[in-house]
Structure formats: structure tokens, C-alpha cells
Amino acid sequence: MLHLYLPIAGNSVNVILVFGLGAIVGILSGIFGVGGGFLMTPLLIMIGIPPTVAAASDSNQIVGASTSGTLAHYKMGNVDFKMGILLLIGGVIGGTLGVQLIKILRQAGNADFLIQITYVLMLGFVGVYMFVESLQALRKKEATHRVSKKESSYAKLVKRLPWQTNFEKSGIRLSILMPLVLGGFVGVLAAIMGVGGGFIMVPVMVYLLRMPMHVVVGTSLFQILFTCIDVTIMQAYTNHTVDFILAVILLLGSTLGAQFGAKLSKKLKGDQLKILLASLVLVVMVKMLLDLLLPPNVLLAYTGGH
Amino acid sequence: MFKRLVVRLVFSVAAMALCPRPAICAARVTVNARPNEITIGGLFSGAHVAVSGMIPAASEAVVIVTGGLQDLPLKTKGRAFGILWMNLGNVTFHHVPTLYIVNATKTLEQSGDSVSGEGQRLGVGFDWLKAQWEITPNLGDKDVLSREFLKLKESEGLYAVHDGTVHYGSAENGMRSFETDVHIPARVSPGEYEVKVLALNGGQVAGAATEHIEVEEVGVPAFLSSLSSKHGGLYGLLAVLVAIGAGLLMDFFFGEQQGAH
Numbered sequence: 001m002l003h004l005y006l007p008i009a010g011n012s013v014n015v016i017l018v019f020g021l022g023a024i025v026g027i028l029s030g031i032f033g034v035g036g037g038f039l040m041t042p043l044l045i046m047i048g049i050p051p052t053v054a055a056a057s058d059s060n061q062i063v064g065a066s067t068s069g070t071l072a073h074y075k076m077g078n079v080d081f082k083m084g085i086l087l088l089i090g091g092v093i094g095g096t097l098g099v100q101l102i103k104i105l106r107q108a109g110n111a112d113f114l115i116q117i118t119y120v121l122m123l124g125f126v127g128v129y130m131f132v133e134s135l136q137a138l139r140k141k142e143a144t145h146r147v148s149k150k151e152s153s154y155a156k157l158v159k160r161l162p163w164q165t166n167f168e169k170s171g172i173r174l175s176i177l178m179p180l181v182l183g184g185f186v187g188v189l190a191a192i193m194g195v196g197g198g199f200i201m202v203p204v205m206v207y208l209l210r211m212p213m214h215v216v217v218g219t220s221l222f223q224i225l226f227t228c229i230d231v232t233i234m235q236a237y238t239n240h241t242v243d244f245i246l247a248v249i250l251l252l253g254s255t256l257g258a259q260f261g262a263k264l265s266k267k268l269k270g271d272q273l274k275i276l277l278a279s280l281v282l283v284v285m286v287k288m289l290l291d292l293l294l295p296p297n298v299l300l301a302y303t304g305g306h
Numbered sequence: 307m308f309k310r311l312v313v314r315l316v317f318s319v320a321a322m323a324l325c326p327r328p329a330i331c332a333a334r335v336t337v338n339a340r341p342n343e344i345t346i347g348g349l350f351s352g353a354h355v356a357v358s359g360m361i362p363a364a365s366e367a368v369v370i371v372t373g374g375l376q377d378l379p380l381k382t383k384g385r386a387f388g389i390l391w392m393n394l395g396n397v398t399f400h401h402v403p404t405l406y407i408v409n410a411t412k413t414l415e416q417s418g419d420s421v422s423g424e425g426q427r428l429g430v431g432f433d434w435l436k437a438q439w440e441i442t443p444n445l446g447d448k449d450v451l452s453r454e455f456l457k458l459k460e461s462e463g464l465y466a467v468h469d470g471t472v473h474y475g476s477a478e479n480g481m482r483s484f485e486t487d488v489h490i491p492a493r494v495s496p497g498e499y500e501v502k503v504l505a506l507n508g509g510q511v512a513g514a515a516t517e518h519i520e521v522e523e524v525g526v527p528a529f530l531s532s533l534s535s536k537h538g539g540l541y542g543l544l545a546v547l548v549a550i551g552a553g554l555l556m557d558f559f560f561g562e563q564q565g566a567h
Contacts, residue, residue, distance in 0.1 A: 003351035005492065007527035008534055012351035012492035048462070048493070060545050067553025072561050112393050113386050229546050236542025240534045244545050245348075245526075251549055255556035263562075292390045298461065299383045299454045301393065 008243035009053045015249055017047065022061060022253025029254065030069045030261020031268070032277045033217030034198030035062040035224045038284050040250070050302060053243050056235035059228045060247035065254035066225035072262035073218030080169035080215050084222040086176055087183035087205075091197070091227060094187020102192050116292060119193050123285035126203045130278035134271045170211040170219075182208055183223075190227075198224055199281060206274065213270030335513035336360045337369075337503040344490060346523045352492040355519060357409070358485040361505035363477035365512045366411040367484040368430055368504045371519075373404030374497050380458075382451070399455055400440040404495055405464050409471040409486040428511055430504060431467060432456055463491035496522050 003012045021043055025036035037058050044054035073079055105114065161175035182204050190197030198220055205216040236242040265273065337359035344353045357369050377400045384394040408430060428434070436452040445451070459465035475483035484503070498520055505513040523531055534541045 003349065003492075005346060005348055005350040005527050007346075007523065007531045010493055010495060060549055063546050064549035064553040064556075067550045068556045068561075069553075071553065071557040075562050113390070116390075116392060229550075232546050232549075233539065233542035236534065236545060237538040240538050240541075242534070242542060242545050244530055244534075244541070244548070247545060247549065248552075251552045255552050256560060258553075259556055259560045292392065294391070296383050296391055298458045300380045300397075300451070300458050301383060303379050303381055303396070 004245055004249065006049070006053075006243045006246045008241065009049045009057070009246055011048045013047060013049075013246070013249070018246065018249045019253040022065075022250035023257040024253075025250075026065045026068075026254030026257020027261040027264070028257075028280070029062070029065045029221070030072065030258035030263075031217070031265045032198075032261075032273065032280070033069075033073075033202055033220035033224075034277075035066065035228065036198075036254075037062065038199060044246075049243075049246065052239060052241045052302075053246070056232070056239065056241035057243040057246045057250070059231040059235065060242050060244070061250035061254050062224060062228040063232055064247075064251040065258045066221045066228065068255040069221040069258035069262055070218065070225055072259050073214075073221060073265075076214070076218070076262070076266055077169070078214045078218030079222050080167055080211065080219045081222065082165075083167050083170055083179055083205075083209070083211070084219045086179035087186075087201070087219075088223050088226050090180040090183025090185075091187035091190070091223065092230070093180075094184035094189075095191045095227075096187075097184070098188040098191025101188065105192070115193055116288070120285055120288050120292070122189075122200070123281050123288065126200070127278050127281035127285055130203060130206075130274055131282065134274035134278060137271045138275065167211075170209075170215050172210055174209065178209060197227070199284075202277065213273050214265070217265055217273070334360075335362070335503060335505050335515045337501060337515040337517045339488075339501040339517045339519050342517065342519045344494075344519060344521045346494075346496065346521065346527055348526045350492060350527070352494075353490045355488045355490060355501070356485065357488055357501055357503070357517075358483065359503055359515065360481045360483055361503070362507065362512055363480050363482045365505040365507040367472050367474075367486075368411070368428075368506060369409040369472065369486050369488065370430055370500075370502045370504070371405060371407040371488050371490070372500045372502070373406070373495070374499075375401045376404055378402055380455075382445075395445075397445065397451060398442050399451075400442065402439050402455070403435075404497065405490075405499060406435060406459075407465070407488055407490075408467040409488055410467065410469050411472045428504065428506065428509075432465070435465075462493055463489075464493055490521070494521055 002015045004015050005012045021040065025040045028034065028039070029036045035058075037055070040058045040061075041051070041054045044058065045051050049057070070079060158174065158178065161177050163176045164173055165176055166173050186197045186201045186204055189200055201223065202216055202220050205211045205220065206213060211219070232242055268276070337357060340356045340358075341353075342355075344355070355371070357371075359367075361367050377398055379396060379398045381393040382395045382397055383391055386392050386394060436449075436456070439452070441448055441451055456465060472484050472486045475485075488501075498518055501517045501519055503515050504511050522528075530541075
């Protein structure tokens with residue numbers, strides 16, 4: 001079996017296995033508009049990649065997968081660039097704040113506990129809400145009439161905000177403050193939790209920005225592309241943890257997977273997409289919860305990583 | 307003439323130091339490691355080193371391959387609030403070898419000379435190794451932490467004790483040959499490694515010899531390691547450009563050619 005040596009990870013890997021991992025995560029990325037770091041990083045650690053290298057190299061491969069996925073979704077008219085750029089600006093500001101916040105939290109002690117519990121609770125809440133909501137919508141098959149009661153106070157507040165503008169691709173009218181503030185909020189969370197934020201960004205776009213699901217996927221990928229470019233360069237520059245060989249093998253799989261994912265996404269209805277994503281979110285939540293509850297094999301771990 | 311005598315005397319003293327019972331090891335213990343240079347190229351996935359040599363016929367050989375010493379910071383996991391397992395603290399292990407592989411004889415274990423028990427006195431095996439390192443801060447549970455550390459390193463293949471892996475030739479002139487195959491895992495880092503053979507007889511070290519092997523990166527891995535450590539920014543930029551290129555290429559080949567909107 002063909003093995004390649006990864007100079008930064010300091011280990012060798014089976015090329016077919018890593019290519020396969022890339023393809024699977026690429027498909028998920030293309031379907032749901034998430035980076036897939038939540039899945040890829042632990043899998044890479046499992047096959048012997050140090051946690052810091054796994055996370056940084058994964059960012060590098062997400063650049064490729066999200067380029068491929070963004071282009072595929074762009075051709076289907078699913079990328080709202082205006083919204084994406086505003087979310088991105090908010091995300092960069094939020095990410096910078098989040099990095100500072102995590103320093104303060106770490107000094108206060110018990111930061112890891114707080115972070116992991118928040119993450120599990122948030123995934124649980126988002127997953128259950130999304131699952132129930134899309135299930136109801138699928139049953140009623142009248143998705144357009146379901147939001148009237150809950151929306152009223154929130155919608156009124158949103159409408160009162162200044163600097164309202166049209167987002168044509170998404171077919172909505174909102175204050176530019178909304179994507180900036182919500183992008184910032186996701187940026188803070190992503191920095192604290194050490195994840196790309198696709199999992200939080202997608203539900204935020206669906207439920208708080210009220211964008212159509214297909215446009216959410218394309219726009220999320222567009223935004224993830226730039227976040228991961230930033231992370232890859234910063235990790236390579238400051239920590240020297242990007243393994244180029246690993247990223248390239250993953251890339252070959254994930255860029256291909258993202259194309260197929262985008263095509264699959266097109267065949268699914270918005271609510272079907274949501275319910276599948278909700279299931280995935282819940283699976284990740286259960287996995288994280290089990291990690292917390294079950295005693296680990298070894299009571300020592302290398303520093304760095306998630 | 308006098309110079310030669312001095313040299314002989316020095317050798318005799320050194321031999322006696324290594325060999326407390328000179329009658330057993332009339333001839334010198336020897337060790338050979340082949341290859342003694344391991345190159346980490348693009349297709350490297352670990353290596354096998356054939357270690358052979360001569361020991362006194364009545365003794366057993368223990369082969370130890372050790373890497374340089376390092377200080378290693380690690381996170382400790384424990385239960386928070388009684389139920390949740392997570393990283394709770396930081397400790398640093400001082401003077402731990404990067405690699406520690408022992409190949410021993412099966413009879414060694416059976417005769418009670420096992421590297422895990424008697425080995426501590428002889429300077430070989432995990433029990434002896436544990437006594438060599440320090441852990442800071444001192445949390446008072448060195449044994450537990452050391453055991454976990456060994457588990458971590460064993461799971462990576464960097465620390466191992468393989469009993470029953472040394473084979474012998476027939477005795478001749480009071481000496482016999484030994485040979486063993488040492489597997490060097492892919493995780494090995496570049497540097498110099500010591501290959502040592504101990505000839506054990508009746509719970510005593512009857513002789514010892516050492517050899518060195520060199521592990522170095524060559525070709526693509528060497529180039530990338532150097533670029534990453536010396537020009538991190540440029541490396542990151544290139545990595546991003548290649549990723550974007552791959553994304554564009556895949557879209558070109560497999561994407562839908564016509565814009566839908």
C-alpha cells in the first residue's frame with residue numbers, strides 16, 4: 001500500500017485512506033456548507049497526526065474544498081457575495097476579540113471546561129431546534145407559512161435597525177448591522193472553540209438572517225474560504241504546523257468531493273438539507289459528550305489542538 | 307614500545323570495567339547496526355535495522371536503541387466535577403528519550419532477568435527508564451503519570467520492549483553471534499540514535515558495546531521542513547495558492563461548465 005511521509009506531522013500515512021477521508025468530508029462540505037473540521041481533525045489525530053498539525057493542515061485543505069464548493073454553488077446562483085463579505089468582516093473582528101477573550105478565560109482557569117460544555121450545549125440546542133423545525137416543515141409541506149407567530153417581535157426589531165439594504169441573491173432586506181454583528185458573534189465563538197464556525201454560521205444564516213437554505217450553503221462556503229486562508233497563513237507563519245503533503249492528499253479528495261456534494265445539495269430540498277445537517281450536528285454533539293463522559297485510554301495528551 | 311603498553315593497559319582496564327567477570331568475556335562484545343544511516347524521503351514509512359554482533363557464549367543479548375533526551379510538556383486529563391473527563395493541568399517530563407526500543411531474549415524473561423524487573427538494576431527497561439526522568443510540577447503521583455506516559459509513547463510505537471526477538475548462532479571459542487531486527491517507526495525524528503548491546507549472564511552485565519545510527523531527512527521532506535521553519539509566511543502562502551489551484555482545477559474538470567444564473 002502506498003505510504004507518503006509527512007514532514008511536518010513527522011509520520012507516514014496511507015495515501016488511499018487520507019484521500020478517502022478528504023473525499024467524504026468534501027462531500028459533506030459541498031452539501032451543507034460546513035468546513036468539516038469537526039470531523040476531519042479528530043480523524044486525522046486518530047491516524048497518528050499531532051493535534052496542532054491536524055487542525056492547521058485541515059484549514060489548508062478546506063481552502064481547496066471551499067474554493068471548489070463555492071465555484072460549484074456560484075454557478076447555481078447560490079452565493080450571496082454582499083452578505084458573505086459583511087459576515088466575513090464581522091467574523092474577522094469577532095475572531096480577533098475571541099482570541100483575546102480566550103486568553104482571559106484561560107487565566108481565570110477552568111476555560112476548557114467552560115468551552116467544551118458551551119460547545120456541547122450549543123450543538124445540542126441548534127441540532128434539536130433545527131431537527132424539530134425542519135421535521136415539522138417537512139410534515140406540513142407548507143414551509144412558507146410556519147414562521148408567523150415566533151417571528152413577529154424579532155422581525156419588528158430587525159426592521160427598526162438603521163442602514164437597511166437589499167440582499168438580492170438571498171431575496172431579503174436587512175440592516176447591514178445584522179450580518180456584521182452576527183458574523184462577529186460567530187467569529188468570537190469560533191475563536192474560543194477553535195473551530196471554523198460553519199456549524200454555527202449555517203444555523204445563524206438560516207434562522208437569524210432568514211436566508212434561503214441553498215444560498216446559505218454557497219455563502220457559507222465563500223466565507224469559510226477566506227477564514228481558512230487567513231488561518232492557514234497564520235498557522236504556517238507563527239506555529240509552523242501546516243503539513244503541505246497531508247493537505248495536498250486531503251485536497252485531492254475534498255475538492256472532488258465538494259463538487260459532488262454541491263450537485264447532491266441541488267437535488268435536496270431546503271428542509272431535507274436542514275434535517276440532514278441537524279442530524280449531523282446531533283451526532284457530533286453525542287460524540288463530544290461521550291468523549292467527556294467516557295474515561296480516556298491515556299490520561300496524558302500533547303499540548304495544542306482542540 | 308612504552309606507548310603500546312599504555313594503550314594495552316587502558317584497553318584492559320576498560321574491558322574490566324565493562325566485563326566484571328573477565329573469564330566469561332575473554333573476547334570483546336561487538337555490535338553492528340545495518341543500515342547505520344536511515345534517510346527519511348518522500349516514501350518513508352519506518353525502517354528496519356538489523357543489529358548483530360558477538361557476545362560470550364553463556365550470556366544473553368539485550369539490544370537497546372535510544373534517541374536523544376528531551377523535555378516534553380503535556381496536558382493531564384482528569385475528572386472535572388466528578389463526571390467529565392477533560393484536560394485539567396500541565397506537566398513537563400524532563401530527560402525523556404525520543405525513542406526507546408528494547409529487543410531481548412525470551413529466556414531472559416523466563417530466567418527472572420526480565421527487563422521489567424531485574425532490568426532496573428541493570429539499567430534497561432521501562433522501570434529503569436521511569437527512574438531517570440523528572441516530572442514538574444511535582445504532583446506526587448509520579449508512578450501514575452509515568453505509567454500513562456509509557457502508554458502514550460507505546461501507542462505511538464516510539465517506546466517498546468520486545469521479548470523473544472534476539473536470535474543466536476552456535477557457540478565457538480566461548481563466543482556466539484546474535485542478531486535481531488529493530489523496527490524504527492515512521493514517527494522517528496531526525497537525529498543520532500544509540501544502539502547498545504548488553505551481554506547478560508546470571509543477572510550481571512558481562513559486557514557491552516555501542517554503535518550509532520543517524521536518521522536524516524532528505525529530498526522533498528527536507529525541503530518542506532526547512533521552508534516551513536525558515537520561511538513560514540511564504541510556505542503558508544504557497545500552501546494556500548496550491549489549495550486554491552486544486553479547487554479551481556477540480557471545478558474546471560468536474561464542475562458544471564455553464565452558469566445556471
